[in-house]
Amino acid sequence: MTTPAESIRLGDRGALARLITLLEEEDPAALRVLAELHPQTGRALIVGVTGAPGTGKSTLVNALAREMRKGAAGTPARTVGIIAVDPSSPFSGGALLGDRIRMRDLAGDEGVFIRSMASRGELGGLSRATDSAVRALDSAGFDVVLIETVGAGQDEIEIARQAHTVIVVETPGLGDEIQAIKAGILEIADVLALNKADLAGADSAANALQAMLDLGGPRADGWRVPVLKTVASAGEGVADLAAAVLRHNDHLHRSAAWEQRERTRIERNLEQRLRARLMEDWRRGRSGALEQAAGRVAAREVSPEEAVEALLADAAFAPGGAKPKGRKK
Ligand SMILES: Nc1nc2c(ncn2[C@@H]2O[C@H](COP(=O)(O)OP(=O)(O)OP(=O)(O)O)[C@@H](O)[C@H]2O)c(=O)[nH]1
Ligand SMILES: [Mg+2]
Numbered sequence: 001m002t003t004p005a006e007s008i009r010l011g012d013r014g015a016l017a018r019l020i021t022l023l024e025e026e027d028p029a030a031l032r033v034l035a036e037l038h039p040q041t042g043r044a045l046i047v048g049v050t051g052a053p054g055t056g057k058s059t060l061v062n063a064l065a066r067e068m069r070k071g072a073a074g075t076p077a078r079t080v081g082i083i084a085v086d087p088s089s090p091f092s093g094g095a096l097l098g099d100r101i102r103m104r105d106l107a108g109d110e111g112v113f114i115r116s117m118a119s120r121g122e123l124g125g126l127s128r129a130t131d132s133a134v135r136a137l138d139s140a141g142f143d144v145v146l147i148e149t150v151g152a153g154q155d156e157i158e159i160a161r162q163a164h165t166v167i168v169v170e171t172p173g174l175g176d177e178i179q180a181i182k183a184g185i186l187e188i189a190d191v192l193a194l195n196k197a198d199l200a201g202a203d204s205a206a207n208a209l210q211a212m213l214d215l216g217g218p219r220a221d222g223w224r225v226p227v228l229k230t231v232a233s234a235g236e237g238v239a240d241l242a243a244a245v246l247r248h249n250d251h252l253h254r255s256a257a258w259e260q261r262e263r264t265r266i267e268r269n270l271e272q273r274l275r276a277r278l279m280e281d282w283r284r285g286r287s288g289a290l291e292q293a294a295g296r297v298a299a300r301e302v303s304p305e306e307a308v309e310a311l312l313a314d315a316a317f318a319p320g321g322a323k324p325k326g327r328k329k
Helices: 004-009 013-024 028-040 057-070 094-102 125-139 154-161 176-183 202-215 238-254 257-283 289-298 304-313
Strands: 045-051 080-086 112-118 144-150 165-170 191-194 227-229
Touching: 004 013, 004 028, 004 125, 013 028, 013 112, 013 125, 028 125, 045 057, 045 154, 045 238, 057 080, 057 144, 057 165, 057 238, 080 125, 112 125, 125 144, 125 154, 125 257, 144 154, 154 257, 165 238, 191 202, 191 238, 202 227, 227 238, 238 257, 289 304
Parallel strands: 045 144, 045 165, 080 112, 080 144, 165 191, 191 227
Antiparallel strands: none
């Protein structure tokens, strides 16, 4: 009998879909399968596509996937995994349905796997689930993994940062550049796509964005972030965009930047997991402690600093003041 890990390695799409579903719930058995698959990961090119709502990310991801399937920039055809991260409530479903319709022309292609991820309530839950799904796709042998995420919150920006190459999608229009700066997403761009370049003001917006990006000079690793005009809905400029992604990938590999990036990526990921885990462990056996402490801070009995010290020292605020079991010292 084949194990789940073997099925994934053998390209069983059903097994892959089931695994990702279980990973979304952080199912312990699924996490063990992922651990077993870990040696097979590290081969995929992970591309984050982020930007404000409605900028055309899904359309662009769809077009990029088609380009990669053909073999962008004269390179061999690549298989593509797509993860569309839906930041909205898991009950709305609207965005997911829309994305599925737009991506429908890729359906039926065995070399493409599309998955939507619904947002999780807890801190970092969505980015953990996305990271797990990316690794599952990587281990299943997909050459490229495209992650679409709305650049609208910490979690989403964190997800984009987990990519090797980040495409930030902008559109022409007054104030868009300023919005991008406010959201802090320009600085995570490796490639900037000015989509909807068929709309008025595209050239001036592209120039303004390029000027802004060049203000800081080339990056420490020598990469100059290009601004590329695209009309995703017509597939225009998408070949150049795909070529720029591959060029960035090449650049990372040629310089020492790849290893650096991989390290930072993994470090950030570990830190995030560790933080969530420590908090979870700390909360265990201390139910209500944080809330009680907050009450005392609100009543001005203790300062926030004192409360944190006390919370860390022991379960001083826990009901009954009992120390949690299994703690040394
Ligand atoms: N004029 C024009 N419209 C476009 C272009 N690309 C996409 N659109 C349209 O813009 C709308 C939004 O496109 P999506 O691809 O859903 O945008 P999105 O960024 O994924 O949207 P969210 O996921 O909801 O944030 C759709 O109606 C697209 O057809 C383009 O290059 N030019
Ligand atoms: Mg979308």
